[in-house]
Amino acid sequence: VLYEENPEASRRSNVAGKVPLGVKGKSLRILVTGGAGFVGSHLVDRLIGRGDSVIVVDNFFTGRKENLVHHFGDPRFELIRHDVVEPILLEVDQIYHLACPASPVHYKFNPVKTIKTNVVGTLNMLGLAKRVGARFLLTSTSEVYGDPLQHPQVETYWGNVNPIGVRSCYDEGKRTAETLTMDYHRGLGIEVRIARIFNTYGPRMCIDDGRVVSNFVAQALRKEPLTVYGDGKQTRSFQYVSDLVEGLMRLMEGDHVGPFNLGNPGEFTMLELAEVVQETIDPNAKIEFRPNTEDDPHKRKPDISKAKQLLGWEPTVSLRKGLPLMVSDFRQRIFGEQKMGGA
Numbered sequence: 001v002l003y004e005e006n007p008e009a010s011r012r013s014n015v016a017g018k019v020p021l022g023v024k025g026k027s028l029r030i031l032v033t034g035g036a037g038f039v040g041s042h043l044v045d046r047l048i049g050r051g052d053s054v055i056v057v058d059n060f061f062t063g064r065k066e067n068l069v070h071h072f073g074d075p076r077f078e079l080i081r082h083d084v085v086e087p088i089l090l091e092v093d094q095i096y097h098l099a100c101p102a103s104p105v106h107y108k109f110n111p112v113k114t115i116k117t118n119v120v121g122t123l124n125m126l127g128l129a130k131r132v133g134a135r136f137l138l139t140s141t142s143e144v145y146g147d148p149l150q151h152p153q154v155e156t157y158w159g160n161v162n163p164i165g166v167r168s169c170y171d172e173g174k175r176t177a178e179t180l181t182m183d184y185h186r187g188l189g190i191e192v193r194i195a196r197i198f199n200t201y202g203p204r205m206c207i208d209d210g211r212v213v214s215n216f217v218a219q220a221l222r223k224e225p226l227t228v229y230g231d232g233k234q235t236r237s238f239q240y241v242s243d244l245v246e247g248l249m250r251l252m253e254g255d256h257v258g259p260f261n262l263g264n265p266g267e268f269t270m271l272e273l274a275e276v277v278q279e280t281i282d283p284n285a286k287i288e289f290r291p292n293t294e295d296d297p298h299k300r301k302p303d304i305s306k307a308k309q310l311l312g313w314e315p316t317v318s319l320r321k322g323l324p325l326m327v328s329d330f331r332q333r334i335f336g337e338q339k340m341g342g343a
């Protein structure tokens, strides 16, 4: 019996082969756009581990094959080099739409491309969801709140975003992506989910993406000073990647559209973060102050009551527990690369 023609048979053979079945005992076909990136690759690990078939679509702008290489050769895994700004035809049950540069350095590199990815890329993936009747999850961002005038941020807050600033390609791009998602839902009956992700860190982050956690960790390991922008009193909340992936999967499988804040409510100033990095890596690491970037939000902290109540979700990994896991990955990559380069 051919695999494609008889899904029941393939399900039975999964049981026989002791491959775990997907959620609710059913194996799903899942598209993860941006799956070669930091968050996407951890999500793929969980989905494959659960017994689903996964197609990753990624243009490798910031993603890397190394993040997925452990799945190569698995018949339930497929990697397609493709830019979501171009249409694509695939048959899937669910779409996790992550494709988009996420760090300020990367999204400012080509702002027009960032907008196209958010708008045209999201439109294409919604069109695909419509064509095949798939459920669609958008990974939006806490940046939709801009430089927030409400603290902590609740999902009902509409935000304070500069439409013409250097961060707008990302902030406004994601806001438009949310609008498109809701209009496909309301107008065309597409099943959608929206996550607003707050700053997330962990293994496989790009080492030189300019984000504060990757900068501080790489700097401390390389015995360089930690660069604190501005007075270092601005705040962020840092979520470990496994907590985020759990939240995304609960959101996809649950009955609620959202938007849902997914983040760790623990709030740190950048100076406090520098101290945690010093404690974890090198107590003698120096701190160097640099001028801050334009439009930098002063504070950010999620109110996660809605996700707690409706998804039964909350983060379980504190910064002090999660940071060492990222440090060992960075240590291996930074010093491994140097050895290879020097050989």
Ligand code: NAD
Pocket (backbone or CB within 6 Å): 033, 034, 035, 036, 037, 038, 039, 040, 057, 058, 059, 060, 061, 062, 063, 064, 082, 083, 084, 085, 097, 098, 099, 100, 101, 102, 103, 117, 121, 139, 140, 141, 142, 196, 197, 198, 199, 200, 201, 206
């Ligand atoms: P990442 O840069 O590691 O991953 C993004 C992936 O998308 C990369 O693999 C990249 O190559 C791919 N990509 C970019 N443009 C594409 C295009 N046009 N076509 C196909 N692929 C494309 O970033 P991440 O941290 O893993 O972020 C994943 C998603 O989560 C993004 O949508 C981001 O906006 C969102 N998010 C992340 C954070 C965070 O702190 N990490 C916070 C808020 C929102």
Ligand code: UDP
Pocket (backbone or CB within 6 Å): 086, 087, 088, 089, 090, 123, 124, 125, 126, 127, 128, 129, 130, 131
């Ligand atoms: N699209 C896609 N894959 C599909 C279906 C649609 O990439 O399987 C793209 C399509 O090319 C279009 C977008 O998604 O640019 C929106 O599609 P929709 O059918 O909603 O709108 P229309 O094509 O009618 O403008």
Ligand code: UDP
Pocket (backbone or CB within 6 Å): 104, 199, 210, 211, 212, 213, 215, 216, 227, 228, 229, 230, 232, 234, 236, 270, 292, 293, 296, 297
């Ligand atoms: N930041 C910093 N030093 C760095 C990189 C960033 O002090 O080396 C600050 C930055 O000004 C911002 C905060 O850290 O206030 C978070 O920046 P990041 O780029 O990580 O994320 P986002 O601004 O998107 O929340």
